[in-house]
Each structure stands twice: as structure tokens, then as C-alpha cells.
Amino acid sequence: MIAVVQQGNTALWMFLAFVAATLVITYFSARKSSGASAYFAAGRRITGWQNGLAVAGDYMSAASFLGIAGMIAMNGYDGFLYSVGFLVAYLTVLFLVAEPLRNTGKYTMADVLAFRLSPKPVRAAASVSTLTVSLFYMIAQMVGAGVLVRQLIPGVSYEVAVVGVGILMVVYVVFGGMLATTWVQIIKAVLLISGSLFLSYLVLQKFHFDLGQFFSSLTAISSTGPNGETMTRNFLHPGLIFKNPWDQISLGMALLFGTAGLPHILIRFYTVPDAKTARASVVWAMLIIGAFYIMTTFFGFGAASLLGPDYVKANGGTNMAAPELARVLGGEVFFAFISAVAFATILAVVAGLTISASTSFAHDFFVNVIHHGKEHRPGEEVKVARITAFVVGAASIGIAILLGPAVNVAFLVGLAFAVAASANLPVMLASLFWRRFNTAGAVGGLGVGLLSSIGLILVSPDFMKEPIFPLKNPALVSIPLGLIATWLGTVLSKEKASEEKFVELTVRAQTGLGAEKATEH
């Protein structure tokens, strides 16, 4: 009993140290940041490697750290397929989106659309899509945070954990803006990478750094089957858990094309001085994210080999595989460290989501749709964003508590990626590269992409015992639907202004002429 309390305390102290460090950063950011560009885009003065770490921090959520480690620990190779998709997706970001987005936009994804299309309808539609993606993703993270903290720090209840996470993310965003949020991401990414490096090192040490021996141990993993029988499986074989390949393909499409449409990732490219730095930051992010996902080999498969699926199931379940492995290999202090890292991971991701949702509401909806593109009073845009961050925080705390810890929310992350892939990416690419493209195409694509993703999820196996739609992720169908709507809306209407503006957009997207500049010191 005493041991339990002490181990809880170590995790708690380590977490409080992280919170203290981030609050100091928030304090200094708040003193530094004034003006919209400072608040929404950190003054566009973040460097390439800093933004690379921040993108990685925004992206590597608890789902990827705890979820993938757990999936590999329980069922082997199939879980590793997720790791692959999460990294390859960055080629879409690098090749097609990051640089033109930085050159043409100001604070949000909708800026790229509003450049040549009728601003009010496209900003309204893009804002709805941004808020939807951010809220889905956020609720999944909040519920995950509550469940996790309850397991990691004894004595803290689900509700207290959710409220705590919610208050902290609102404090970072309201007071520190993009600069504080960026540094929270950077610290979290460094902690996560260090933690996984050390965990991987401890796993390999157990195998005397002999990779052959490590992989051999994975070919015969024993566990208890569904009917109480003992089964021995080769964890390097595909298909141990995923029986329908179309599920994997649909999920792969959501990851590959959705990452480049995730609003909280896209707005990170506005924090750097120019498109070249945006390019460099994607490459930094790819190195960090790739290194992390390769390491899931060691701590995911390592948990399967050294702990075994039965042990993981009996000690906190799938999501606790990585922390439990840390406890067994590194003792209570390392367990506490990995637990604190997991919590920091969630906190950083929800802060990134909060600022993307509030930026879109303030910049796209409030200033540009309701107030016709002008602030009525100076500083109004930032003020509205701060209020929105507060409302978003309160709403997600409320929803997470209402849903409770028992609800399975993993599908919400898949849904967020599906909406980003089916609604956001097609219209953004069409706006950048298709001369004929127009407002009807954008609103049609965003609307159909969003609604078809949500509609298909509602009739999928996650919601129905006898599902009408057989796949867990809707992307395989919703992406083509989004594309068809984008195309149909465009060819069925004509918009001269959009075609004329294409010249300016292309020159600006490809050369950076007239792009937003970093603020002076």
C-alpha cells in the first residue's frame, strides 16, 4: 500500500515539474506576445528544427504512444502497420501542402481557400470542418487522459483528471497563445523521444543487444485464447487481429491523406518565417516522427516478448503496456517518468487542438464572416480567440465527463482523420492547383466530405451490431465522395473572379511573392 502511494507520488511530482516548466514558459510568452500575428502565429519567428519538434509534438498523441505500443504488445505486427502509416503521411504534407500553404495563408487553412474564392461561404464551411475535426480529436484525447491518469496516479479520479487537463490547456492557449503552445509541444516531444529511447535501450539490453535474438523471441509468443486455451503465435505474422484487409486500406487512406488536412498540424507552418523554413521543419518532423515509430518495434514487440499479452491484460490493459514495461525494466522511477511523459503528451496535443479551433473561429468565422473581414475594435480577433479557447475547453471538459471513462472513443481519432482527408485536403489541393475550381466546388467538397464521413461512421461496426457499412473507417468511400462533390460543384457553376485570381495565387504559392512576413523584434 505504501509502495503504491509512493509510486503515485513520484509520477505526480514529475508531472507537476512538467506543468511548472510549461507555466513559466506561458508566463514569459504572455509578456512577449502582443498583436494578432504574435498570438496566432508566434510572430512567425519559430526556427525550422523548433517547428519540426513542435509538429512532431502536436502529432504524436497518446493514441500513438500508448495505443500502438499496446496493440503490438497484444497482437504483434498488425499494430506496427499503424506506425508506418503515421509517418508516410508526411510525404503528402511535404510534397503538396506545407510550402504553398505557408506562402498563401495567414493563420488558418481557410485562408488558402478564401484567397481566390468567395470568402464568406468558404470560410464558414472550412471553419465548421476545422471545429468538427478538432473537437472529435479533442474529446478522444480528454477521455483518454481521464482514464490514463486514474491508472497512473492513484487517488486522482477520472473527473478531476479531465478538469485538470482542460484547465491547463486553456491556460496555455488563453495566456500564452501560439508561442507558449509551441514550446509545450517542443518540451513534450523531447521528453517523449528521450523516454522511448531509454525504454528501447532497456529492451535491447535484455537481449544483450542481439537483434537476431530479439526477433527470434517474437516468433513464439504464448497467451491465453478467448476460450481459456493456451495459444502460441508468431508475432511477426500479419493478420493476427485484422481480418478484413479493406479495413486496413480504408484506414491507410485516412492517415495518408488526412494528416495533410489536420488543422492543428497545418497552422504550425504559419509560425515559421517562410516557405523554405516550413519545408525544413517538415523534414525535421519526419526524422523525429520516423525515429519514434521505428522505436515502437522495441517497446511494442518488447512488451509482447518480455511481459506477454496475458501480463499486459492483467496489469491495466492494452494502453498500459508501455508504462508497465518501463516499470518492469526500469523500476518505479522510470515508470513514473513514462507516466508523466504520457500525460504531457496528451496535454500538449489538446493545447494544439484548442488553439487551432479558437484561431479558426476567431479569424475565419468571427472577423471574416460576421464582421466582413474587419476588426471593429483593435485586438478584437485575439480577444475572441481567447474567449473561444475558454468555451472550447469548457465544452470538451463537459462532454468528456458526460461520456464517462467507459466509452470507447478510439473511433473519434479515425473519424477526425477521415474528415480531414475527405473534406479538407481535396478542396485545399483544388484551390492551389486547379484553375477552374470555384466556391460551389469548395462548399460542396467540404460539406459532402464532412457529412459522408460522419454518416458512414454512424452506420459502421462501431455503432451498429449489424452494420450497414462494413468498414470501421469511412475514408475508402468518403474520400471519393468528397472528390466527386468538389468536381461536380465546380463544373456545375462558373466563377470568373476565381479563375482570374488563380494567376496571383499560383505565383504567390510557387514563389512566395507577397507572403506573410515574420514580425520584427
Add this chain to the structure above:
Amino acid sequence: MNRDDRCRRIFRDPDFAELVRRKATLILPATLFFVIYYFALPVAAGWFPEFMQKEIWGRVNVAYLFALSQFLMTWGLAFLYVWAAAGWDRREHQLLKKIGADSKE
């Protein structure tokens, strides 16, 4: 010369067309390649399990090595892109200088 005129002049400039063409020559085939290479993995895992289970290096099988190769493929294409983009940056700089537009503006 206002911004609209300058944009139109750049857009009509053969050097700009050449810059865009060079970008497309790398980006389009590379995108096609990584999409096909990526989806080959779930296709092979789902429909060709025997091929994927073949052991190549000790007990390490095709499935794991194929997945690992995706990481190397991704990094390789990223560095190819960065290398090519350095050339695009030079062309872009010369083009803007010729038109009299400073990218710092």
C-alpha cells in the same frame, strides 16, 4: 508596377513555367510512387500472407522488412525533395530578381 501586373508578368514568364514544370516533374511521379508503395503493404499483408511470412534474415520475415523499408522510402524521398528544392530556390530567386520583385517585400 502594381502587384497584379507583376504577378501576370511572372506567370507569363517562360522561366516561371520552367520552374513549375521542374517541380511537377519530381512531385507527381514521387507522389504516385509513395502512394503505390504504401498501399502495397496492407495489400500484401491482407492477401499474400504466405509471401509476407517468408523469413529472410534470421527469423525476420518479409512483412517486417517491408514495413521497415517504408520508413527508409519516406526518408529517402524527403531528402530527394529537399535536394531538388534547393535548385528550385535558386531559380525562384533569379526569376524574382529579373522581374524586379524582391521576395523580402
